[in-house]
Amino acid sequence: xxxxxxxxxxxxxxxxxxxxxxxxxxxxxxxxxxxxxxxxxxxxxxxxxxxxxxxxxxxxxxxxxxxxxxxxxxxxxxxxxxxxxxxxxxxxxxxxxxxxxxxxxxxxxxxxxxxxxxxxxxxxxxxxxxxxxxxxxxxxxxxxxxxxxxxxxxxxxxxxxxxxxxxxxxxxxxxxxxxxxxxxxxxxxxxxxxxxxxxxxxxxxxxxxxxxxxxxxxxxxxxxxxxxxxxxxxxxxxxxxxxxxxxxxxxxxxxxxxxxxxxxxxxxxxxxxxxxxxxxxxxxxxxxxxxxxxxxxxxxxxxxxxxxxxxxxxxxxxxxxxxxxxxxxxxxxxxxxxxxxxxxxxxxxxxxxxxxxxxxxxxxxxxxxxxxxxxxxxxxxxxxxxxxxxxxxxxxxxxxxxxxxxxxxxxxxxxxxxxxxxxxxxxxxxxxx
Amino acid sequence: xxxxxxxxxxxxxxxxxxxxxxxxxxxxxxxxxxxxxxxxxxxxxxxxxxxxxxxxxxxxxxxxxxxxxxxxxxxxxxxxxxxxxxxxxxxxxxxxxxxxxxxxxxxxxxxxxxxxxxxxxxxxxxxxxxxxxxxxxxxxxxxxxxxxxxxxxxxxxxxxxxxxxxxxxxxxxxxxxxxxxxxxxxxxxxxxxxxxxxxxxxxxxxxxxxxxxxxxxxxxxxxxxxxxxxxxxxxxxxxxxxxxxxxxxxxxxxxxxxxxxxxxxxxxxxxxxxxxxxxxxxxxxxxxxxxxxxxxxxxxxxxxxxxxxxxxxxxxxxxxxxxxxxxxxxxxxxxxxxxxxxxxxxxxxxxxxxxxxxxxxxxxxxxxxxxxxxxxxxxxxxxxxxxxxxxxxxxxxxxxxxxxxxxxxxxxxxxxxxxxxxxxxxxxxxxxxxxxxxxxxxxxxxxxxxxxxxxxxxxxxxxxxxxxxxxxxxxxxxxxxxxxxxxxxxxxxxx
Numbered sequence: 001x002x003x004x005x006x007x008x009x010x011x012x013x014x015x016x017x018x019x020x021x022x023x024x025x026x027x028x029x030x031x032x033x034x035x036x037x038x039x040x041x042x043x044x045x046x047x048x049x050x051x052x053x054x055x056x057x058x059x060x061x062x063x064x065x066x067x068x069x070x071x072x073x074x075x076x077x078x079x080x081x082x083x084x085x086x087x088x089x090x091x092x093x094x095x096x097x098x099x100x101x102x103x104x105x106x107x108x109x110x111x112x113x114x115x116x117x118x119x120x121x122x123x124x125x126x127x128x129x130x131x132x133x134x135x136x137x138x139x140x141x142x143x144x145x146x147x148x149x150x151x152x153x154x155x156x157x158x159x160x161x162x163x164x165x166x167x168x169x170x171x172x173x174x175x176x177x178x179x180x181x182x183x184x185x186x187x188x189x190x191x192x193x194x195x196x197x198x199x200x201x202x203x204x205x206x207x208x209x210x211x212x213x214x215x216x217x218x219x220x221x222x223x224x225x226x227x228x229x230x231x232x233x234x235x236x237x238x239x240x241x242x243x244x245x246x247x248x249x250x251x252x253x254x255x256x257x258x259x260x261x262x263x264x265x266x267x268x269x270x271x272x273x274x275x276x277x278x279x280x281x282x283x284x285x286x287x288x289x290x291x292x293x294x295x296x297x298x299x300x301x302x303x304x305x306x307x308x309x310x311x312x313x314x315x316x317x318x319x320x321x322x323x324x325x326x327x328x329x330x331x332x333x334x335x336x337x338x339x340x341x342x343x344x345x346x347x348x349x350x351x352x353x354x355x356x357x358x359x360x361x362x363x364x365x366x367x368x369x370x371x372x373x374x375x376x377x378x379x380x381x382x383x384x385x386x387x388x389x390x391x392x393x394x395x396x397x398x399x400x401x402x403x404x405x406x407x408x409x410x411x412x413x414x415x416x417x418x419x420x421x422x423x424x425x426x427x428x429x430x431x432x433x
Numbered sequence: 434x435x436x437x438x439x440x441x442x443x444x445x446x447x448x449x450x451x452x453x454x455x456x457x458x459x460x461x462x463x464x465x466x467x468x469x470x471x472x473x474x475x476x477x478x479x480x481x482x483x484x485x486x487x488x489x490x491x492x493x494x495x496x497x498x499x500x501x502x503x504x505x506x507x508x509x510x511x512x513x514x515x516x517x518x519x520x521x522x523x524x525x526x527x528x529x530x531x532x533x534x535x536x537x538x539x540x541x542x543x544x545x546x547x548x549x550x551x552x553x554x555x556x557x558x559x560x561x562x563x564x565x566x567x568x569x570x571x572x573x574x575x576x577x578x579x580x581x582x583x584x585x586x587x588x589x590x591x592x593x594x595x596x597x598x599x600x601x602x603x604x605x606x607x608x609x610x611x612x613x614x615x616x617x618x619x620x621x622x623x624x625x626x627x628x629x630x631x632x633x634x635x636x637x638x639x640x641x642x643x644x645x646x647x648x649x650x651x652x653x654x655x656x657x658x659x660x661x662x663x664x665x666x667x668x669x670x671x672x673x674x675x676x677x678x679x680x681x682x683x684x685x686x687x688x689x690x691x692x693x694x695x696x697x698x699x700x701x702x703x704x705x706x707x708x709x710x711x712x713x714x715x716x717x718x719x720x721x722x723x724x725x726x727x728x729x730x731x732x733x734x735x736x737x738x739x740x741x742x743x744x745x746x747x748x749x750x751x752x753x754x755x756x757x758x759x760x761x762x763x764x765x766x767x768x769x770x771x772x773x774x775x776x777x778x779x780x781x782x783x784x785x786x787x788x789x790x791x792x793x794x795x796x797x798x799x800x801x802x803x804x805x806x807x808x809x810x811x812x813x814x815x816x817x818x819x820x821x822x823x824x825x826x827x828x829x830x831x832x833x834x835x836x837x838x839x840x841x842x843x844x845x846x847x848x849x850x851x852x853x854x855x856x857x858x859x860x861x862x863x864x865x866x867x868x869x870x871x872x873x874x875x876x877x878x879x880x881x882x883x884x885x886x887x888x889x890x891x892x893x894x895x896x897x898x899x900x901x902x903x904x905x906x907x908x909x910x911x912x913x914x915x916x917x918x919x920x921x922x923x924x925x926x927x928x
Contacts, residue, residue, distance in 0.1 A: 227438055230436070358439075
């Protein structure tokens, strides 16, 4: 079977998963099998079949597993968002539609040679920095939870950080491909750009309070630097720099301290000062409310989960238990309703995606393509780790999205761009010549 | 670059692998601990999704606790309503989302939510879940007499105190009332109104179940224990004669009778109890020693939480207390036995304990387990728990008990407890006036048993306690005891 044949079979399977999941949500909600679930499943299949046709025409030799895996991830996201809020589910579907559209457009636009991007690398670099700093421009940025992530332009709002990540990877792939021999020699003067990027990462933290994307972008940078030079020492030095910088920031920024305190001690036996209402409260009722409630949600899932639509996300008086459930905390909804089996299955899909993405990097012929594919894939893995790890109390919690699953337009679009990149690279690598 | 890419792949997979491991940790290893946490609202929702079992009074058969359904976020939740409000508030307790639970709502939570391990409950629950119906809890039938509860509450009025009445032949608790009471329906939404309740004592503590968790100076009611100890040790008989000078000398200090102006002169032990003469019991106590009296008290259930179905922390043990802690002396000389013999010293008791004492004397010395729950029934009307009389132990010999019972009958016939006489019934009782050290704020008592005649075992025993009284037990507590006993005797006469 050809890659495209496998892709088609995979997409059919993904559509069955999506259809069954949506049907079980409607059954739980209305106690009946409504035709709507089937319609949604059919639309889902049609959308990805459209993408499949475009892939067949533009990048016929591309990896056959990536698109079906993406379809499964978006099926998870659509089902859960629809279950938690039907209106948001509809909007999320619209964003997936737009994401697939952008995927197709990118494939069409770059079908002959995506490597033209390499010559625009500095443009991408500058664009990435501008995007990162955009939320701190007065009048544009909005603070949510003390974190500047959002940009408002009229009725439009988006999280520039998600796009900045993709741009940064393109820039780094081009830059490191060019300079890797020089940098590998380890002369101090070649480390200028490295320090510059470290500085930008720290600046972003100070300006936006956004620990998550700073960690993500710096992690991607270190990974790509390692792939380019093969020098583990650089990674160690980079990590040391980041940790050192973070330690300084920890002492300087209250926001960072709070996040770490919540991470280390989410529960208190005594009442402590609560900044939210200015009174003495248990920390689990105040600062770490969200994390603790999310852990309860995960624990409630147990091995098999409560079942789709059967989970508990509101208290006895009808108030929402976990704020930002559909974005940052989508994983704790997955873990409660689908249990360990479902959550592990979701993580397995992420793992498979990572393996396929890295395989693309291995098979790519040129340095730029290898770096680009490795960077995009590692970014995908690290982002998953940072947000799910935050929800699971492995690392301090920072609000970023779970790729393809969380509610949010910019995130969906950015991840489809990443998918486009991997498909283009794998097509070129597999193309017979 | 391929070597680096392979390594990076391993790192990426390890990162996601850590997530799998940690998810497993939270969902299996840590799940039980998290589910038990007080602030876990998910568990609370699960508990409120159960159609909680109902709680009924004995007679008249009334629903003391029922449910109202409310749909929250697509889930049917069941919230408690208490149609009889204050009437049985302390025994039944409350079950709320905001303030957790008290009373039987707490101690019987497993039965009420069908989480108990009885086979029929497990089967019913599994069937309910299979059919997608809310799980139905088990219903509880109490031994409480609702009319007598009402009488007791009305008699107590604004006074602070408690009434406990039980059937000493079976241990069934018929009345358990604490004043001031509270309306359990207010706990969830307007708790402020409960904290504003006032009464003739401060703090009013309306949530405290004084009947089993209130500790009071027993005063002369403790003489029943002392007399039992004296007869049981065979060091005295009811006819043992004493000279009452109106006081007793302990460690060179005078301990006065309640009324020092008219000493009784030569008096026997029986009449000393009938007229509640402190000096006599003071001398008896000095002769017996503190530990012997306390050991007799222990046989009546002192120094242990009385077994009852309510939560353990809503029941306290009676005995000597020092610095707020139960205290048993190492040596006789550690305690002033003379003062303890008539219920002073550091002796503190609960009304429930004193009702058990009166009942045990009445039925010939057998101490039975007090029970407020009669049976627990599945929604399908299958009885899963049926309580019956449980003998704790024989407290004293039949001879001792009968002799003390006779003294108590005489106290009601012609002594301090005449206010508790009920025509057509044989009532034995003992008054008590515990001095708290503040003039005009004594703790007054009446403990009694009542039956058809002297030959048949009494069908009820009662303890009444009142705080902050200026009168004596005979004038304040005995009339309340009589009113409650009459209410109970009438219901048993016409079942």
